[in-house]
Amino acid sequence: MKLAQIQMRVGPDKAANLRHAEALLAQAADADMAVLPEMFCCLYQLERLRACAQPRGGEIWKHLRALACQAGVYLLGGSMPELDAQGRIYNASFFFSPAGEELACYRKCHLFDVSLPGGLCIQESSVFTPGEQLRVVESPFGKIGLAICFDLRFPEQ
Numbered sequence: 001m002k003l004a005q006i007q008m009r010v011g012p013d014k015a016a017n018l019r020h021a022e023a024l025l026a027q028a029a030d031a032d033m034a035v036l037p038e039m040f041c042c043l044y045q046l047e048r049l050r051a052c053a054q055p056r057g058g059e060i061w062k063h064l065r066a067l068a069c070q071a072g073v074y075l076l077g078g079s080m081p082e083l084d085a086q087g088r089i090y091n092a093s094f095f096f097s098p099a100g101e102e103l104a105c106y107r108k109c110h111l112f113d114v115s116l117p118g119g120l121c122i123q124e125s126s127v128f129t130p131g132e133q134l135r136v137v138e139s140p141f142g143k144i145g146l147a148i149c150f151d152l153r154f155p156e157q
Contacts, residue, residue, distance in 0.1 A: 001032045001033065001141045002031045002032050002033075003031060003032070003033050003034070003035070004025070004033070004034040004035070004073075005034075005035050006024045006025065006028065006034060006036050006037065007037060008020055008021060008024055008037060008040060010037075010040060010041070010042065010044070011043065012042075012043055012048075014041055014060075017041050017042065018041060018060070021036055021067070022063075025067055025070075025071050025073075026071070028071070028073075029071065031073050032073060032074065032141070033073055033075070033076070033139075034073045034075050035075075035076045035078065036075070036076065036078030037078045038078050038079045038091070038148055038149050039078065039079055039080065039081070039091075040077070040078040040079070040080070041060050041078075042080075042081065046122070046123070046124065046126060046127045049081045049089065049128075050081070050127065052080075052081050053082065053083035053089045054080070054081070054083055055082065055083050055085075056082060056094075056105065058083075060077075060080045061077075061080075064094055064096060065096050065100045065102070066100070067096075068097065068098055068100055069098065069100040071098075072098045073098055074096070074097060074098060074103075074139060074141075075095070075096045076094075076095050076146070077093055077094045077095070078093060079091050079093045079108065079148050080092060080093075080094075081127075081128075082107070084129075088129040089127055089128055089129060090107040090108065090128060090129055091107065091108035091111075091124070091128050091131075091148055092105055092106065092107045092108070092131075093105070093106045093107075093108075093146055093148055095137055095144075095146065104135050104137045105135075106131065106134075106135040106147070106148065107129075107130070107132070107133075108130065108131055108148040108150070108151055109131045109132070109133075109134065110130070110150045110153065110154055111124035111125045111130050111150070112124045112150040113125050134146075
């Protein structure tokens with residue numbers, strides 16, 4: 001299995017970020033699976049995430065699905081701000097097959113809230129609702145456990 005882990009600089013223009021992800025994925029054309037970074041589609045600024053949030057099946061989701069098909073890879077879409085029908089926002093990651101089938105959605109369970117000396121304060125819970133379920137996906141490469149950032153600190157789950 002060849003895995004492409006895509007790192008990219010994200011800017012304030014969502015459309016430009018989607019095009020950039022597409023271009024980087026095209027460079028990994030021989031990969032079997034590709035992984036995009038957390039919040040690959042928008043700046044990770046808590047005060048701006050609500051404006052970027054979209055429902056499952058929205059523009060960002062459709063773009064990820066199309067990228068999986070175009071590249072012919074299993075694609076883990078990093079994460080995006082997912083807006084649910086009740087107006088809650090989740091830090092969500094979608095996993096697609098090369099045929100564009102959504103294999104899983106994972107919503108970050110462990111939100112990062114911290115206040116550090118010097119005034120740095122990050123309160124993900126001020127924007128995001130925590131997910132309630134861990135996800136393990138069966139794939140041709142074996143079982144894949146999905147996690148987003150701070151979730152990695154909780155391996156017992």
